[in-house]
Amino acid sequence: MSTTSTTKNNHFQDHLMEEHHKETFVSKYIFSLDHKMIGKQFLITGMIMGIIGVMMSMLFRLELAYPEQSFPILEFFLGKWAPDGVMDPNIYLALVTIHGTIMVFFVLTAGLSGTFSNLLIPLQIGARDMASGFMNALSYWFFFVSSVIMVASLFVEAGPAAAGWTVYPPLSALPQAMPGSGMGMTLWLISMTLFIVSSLLGSLNYIVTVMNMRTKGMTMTRLPLTIWAFLTTAVLGVLSFPVLLSAALLLMFDRMLGTSFYLSDIFIGGEVLSYSGGSPVLYQHLFWFLGHPEVYIILLPALGISSEVIATNSRKPIFGYRAMVGSILAIAFLSFIVWGHHMFITGMNPFLGSVFTFTTLLIAIPSAVKAFNYITTLWKGNIQFTPAMLFSIGLVSTFVTGGLTGVILGDSALDINVHDTYFVVAHFHIVMGLSAIFGMYAGVYHWFPKMYGRMMNKSMGYAHFWLTFITAYGVFFPMHFLGMAGLPRRYYSNTAFPMFDNLADINILITYFAIIGGSAQLIFIFNFFYSIWRGPKATQNPWRANSLEWTTPVEHVHGNWPGDVPVVHRWAYDYSKPGAEEDFVPQNVPLAEGEESGH
Amino acid sequence: MSTISIIVLLVLVVLTIVQVMRISEISSEIQKGKDNEVTEKDNNTQGTLMLIVGFGFVISVIVMYIVWGRLSLPESASVHGSEIDSLWNLSMLIINIVFFIVQPILFYFAFKYRGKKGTKAVYYEHNNKLELFWTVVPALALAVLIIWGLNVWSTLMMPENEEEPILVEVYAQQFNWTVRYSGGDNVLGYATVHEIAGGNILGVDMKDPASIDDIIAKELHLPVGQPIKFLFRSQDVIHSAYFPHFRAQMNCVPGAITQFQFTPSITTAEIRQNKDVKDHVEEVNEIRKAKGEDVWDFNYILLCNKICGAAHYNMQMDIIVETEDEFNAWLKEQKTVAETL
Numbered sequence: 001m002s003t004t005s006t007t008k009n010n011h012f013q014d015h016l017m018e019e020h021h022k023e024t025f026v027s028k029y030i031f032s033l034d035h036k037m038i039g040k041q042f043l044i045t046g047m048i049m050g051i052i053g054v055m056m057s058m059l060f061r062l063e064l065a066y067p068e069q070s071f072p073i074l075e076f077f078l079g080k081w082a083p084d085g086v087m088d089p090n091i092y093l094a095l096v097t098i099h100g101t102i103m104v105f106f107v108l109t110a111g112l113s114g115t116f117s118n119l120l121i122p123l124q125i126g127a128r129d130m131a132s133g134f135m136n137a138l139s140y141w142f143f144f145v146s147s148v149i150m151v152a153s154l155f156v157e158a159g160p161a162a163a164g165w166t167v168y169p170p171l172s173a174l175p176q177a178m179p180g181s182g183m184g185m186t187l188w189l190i191s192m193t194l195f196i197v198s199s200l201l202g203s204l205n206y207i208v209t210v211m212n213m214r215t216k217g218m219t220m221t222r223l224p225l226t227i228w229a230f231l232t233t234a235v236l237g238v239l240s241f242p243v244l245l246s247a248a249l250l251l252m253f254d255r256m257l258g259t260s261f262y263l264s265d266i267f268i269g270g271e272v273l274s275y276s277g278g279s280p281v282l283y284q285h286l287f288w289f290l291g292h293p294e295v296y297i298i299l300l301p302a303l304g305i306s307s308e309v310i311a312t313n314s315r316k317p318i319f320g321y322r323a324m325v326g327s328i329l330a331i332a333f334l335s336f337i338v339w340g341h342h343m344f345i346t347g348m349n350p351f352l353g354s355v356f357t358f359t360t361l362l363i364a365i366p367s368a369v370k371a372f373n374y375i376t377t378l379w380k381g382n383i384q385f386t387p388a389m390l391f392s393i394g395l396v397s398t399f400v401t402g403g404l405t406g407v408i409l410g411d412s413a414l415d416i417n418v419h420d421t422y423f424v425v426a427h428f429h430i431v432m433g434l435s436a437i438f439g440m441y442a443g444v445y446h447w448f449p450k451m452y453g454r455m456m457n458k459s460m461g462y463a464h465f466w467l468t469f470i471t472a473y474g475v476f477f478p479m480h481f482l483g484m485a486g487l488p489r490r491y492y493s494n495t496a497f498p499m500f501d502n503l504a505d506i507n508i509l510i511t512y513f514a515i516i517g518g519s520a521q522l523i524f525i526f527n528f529f530y531s532i533w534r535g536p537k538a539t540q541n542p543w544r545a546n547s548l549e550w551t552t553p554v555e556h557v558h559g560n561w562p563g564d565v566p567v568v569h570r571w572a573y574d575y576s577k578p579g580a581e582e583d584f585v586p587q588n589v590p591l592a593e594g595e596e597s598g599h
Numbered sequence: 600m601s602t603i604s605i606i607v608l609l610v611l612v613v614l615t616i617v618q619v620m621r622i623s624e625i626s627s628e629i630q631k632g633k634d635n636e637v638t639e640k641d642n643n644t645q646g647t648l649m650l651i652v653g654f655g656f657v658i659s660v661i662v663m664y665i666v667w668g669r670l671s672l673p674e675s676a677s678v679h680g681s682e683i684d685s686l687w688n689l690s691m692l693i694i695n696i697v698f699f700i701v702q703p704i705l706f707y708f709a710f711k712y713r714g715k716k717g718t719k720a721v722y723y724e725h726n727n728k729l730e731l732f733w734t735v736v737p738a739l740a741l742a743v744l745i746i747w748g749l750n751v752w753s754t755l756m757m758p759e760n761e762e763e764p765i766l767v768e769v770y771a772q773q774f775n776w777t778v779r780y781s782g783g784d785n786v787l788g789y790a791t792v793h794e795i796a797g798g799n800i801l802g803v804d805m806k807d808p809a810s811i812d813d814i815i816a817k818e819l820h821l822p823v824g825q826p827i828k829f830l831f832r833s834q835d836v837i838h839s840a841y842f843p844h845f846r847a848q849m850n851c852v853p854g855a856i857t858q859f860q861f862t863p864s865i866t867t868a869e870i871r872q873n874k875d876v877k878d879h880v881e882e883v884n885e886i887r888k889a890k891g892e893d894v895w896d897f898n899y900i901l902l903c904n905k906i907c908g909a910a911h912y913n914m915q916m917d918i919i920v921e922t923e924d925e926f927n928a929w930l931k932e933q934k935t936v937a938e939t940l
Contacts, residue, residue, distance in 0.1 A: 345839065365737050375708060494912070
């Protein structure tokens, strides 16, 4: 067996030597089949989408702080949709909708999973590349086209989709209901369809690669937690995204072919429409069957990344490896049977509400285990505060803060009065948005040397973290209080209700934090692009980490290792092991005589 | 003017970037790339910042509770609402205890165990007892919340009525609310979008004898102390009927009739005497006075809480809770459907 694999490797190397000279700019940087390059493509595209998404949020935050007031900057960006600098209510809804869509799908799903699953899966399991390099490239290009269409929808005559990122019909189905439900919505659906194809191609590839292409000695229980997280995420994606695809297709049928899956008994624009017998609640079931696992598709990779970063920089094994794997799996399983907690007040059978309350609150248990295990990993560590470590600790903080309010929202009786208020906005931005984005930043800072062979600037990283961490809480924590005052989300302005007049100051405060926090991301963007070309050259293993990616050379080669793929002898967390000389023992170092294998 | 300032700003930004690049280039030249290694000094600074900012965050949360706690909705004006409020308070108590224990520990550990040269971390990979402990404790706390929560939920969703509830239809359309009372027979006449024509905005079917005494109004009047069963309809998109002061909310779904029942427990006149409400009104009126707007008096309101289009932010209706006599007197003044159509 070992002979055959060595021969295979030799063949591979010969093959590489021949191929190496034929690489052109296009095959290397554009239509690349190399997982490392595809990972970078996902990251850069995700970052561009992220810039658009964050800029949108700053525009609508401006509107929320100073409702119906004139700002030249709004007219500059929105043109005819902000006549005389005053934002139109329809475009406010469009901004909120596209902000949500872009951040949830394009940045935190494709940008996060696409980047790090691609980069790390082959490197950390000891594989030459993904199972199918072509499928992998295809996955990126579907994502790219999908991004282009989503951005293009911003320039449609009547404006982009505006029915909220969940695009509930009938609002999203009927152009009579709002201008955004015309061409903008059609493009939204086409873009999302392509996105789902991209996600499926990627996920299938990740699963196959992890299951089949691990190097010798890399048993499932020796996998770094990043890989466990990416694998579980991919399984979630494969099982849930097709359901969103069917929801989107049925919505297209209702919009274009006159079917009535979601529509019934509608009187709008002075006439009764011919739809009959459908149910808008059906759409919500289909949507949230993806929508809730989606939360964990976003969150799990971030948790995986932070597990790796926290262990490496605490110079300690991750505490409770098996419990961490178990809680990832438990969260993934539960995520499929909780979708109804988004629908407690849709008129769904109250008994179902009870079931979903029960399953939803159960998620708090594995989540608590994860949080406590992170904290115990810090305990008696020798913490090295790299920017990645700061963001990982930030993630633990936001995961706890945001997770706790989930205990309230998951309880059907309590949800009644805060459903769709700013309390919800605070909850999911903190637990899902901030945690995932912090995990993503941690990943970029940590693996930047692996991606570009150079180091990012540390001081700018520190400044970026502190500004982001403080302003992020400054933006989202006060929103709990708005929600408890009964303020609904997706309101263009609160001036129609004198009851909310005393919340205006909080809204202004939040907007200031949002503008500072959003601008602080420029530090990151500058640091990122500057370091690609001008950053100091990285050493092979700058963080003194154990996992296999740090055994590859700094300069990328096809097939990752110039010689044989390393063989794995231990788990990824032998940090500060008693008896070892250094405070880390890479996975490919054989057990010393008499050494007990960890965990 | 604004174009010029934007151009100037852009030029300044570019200049700044160029300068920063030069500085960092020179400094990285001097340090030969070593400036990116985390030093003991960095660990000290960042660890201390963790402690200061982390505890600053925890303290600022306390400050927010003190300063903004008053913004929360006043006491519940419905019978079931006070149960929700008790459950809310218990849940808030539990999550705040966890918050105020876990967050300080996290930031304190980050500070305490900041890296020092020459020290080695403790190799501590797992402890089953400890992990079992923090699996079981949350499980127990959640068991309490789940059992109580489900109890409240089921009494709320499946109320046992001693007296027959008053039926009220709440009808939603872009972007306003209409209500229909069932009249003397306490039966709402059949209605469908196919009957909408002219003044018959709710599509009430006049062939149904139960329709004749129905009453349509643009203001929701409710008698205190009587169970009210709301039936919700929408004619176009999904709306959500949100009664924040009564701890009640239900979506209005086109093609279906949804329902929610509650018993108002405090009249509008009474709640206006509530101290929290009085403070709230006073605060709001000071703000309104400064802006030159009308004086506001507290009213219960019904809001739309599901995105429904351009004027979603202004889809509302006043609710007046009054004594039974006042309610009956008001109802008598209203014209029936038969009279208006």
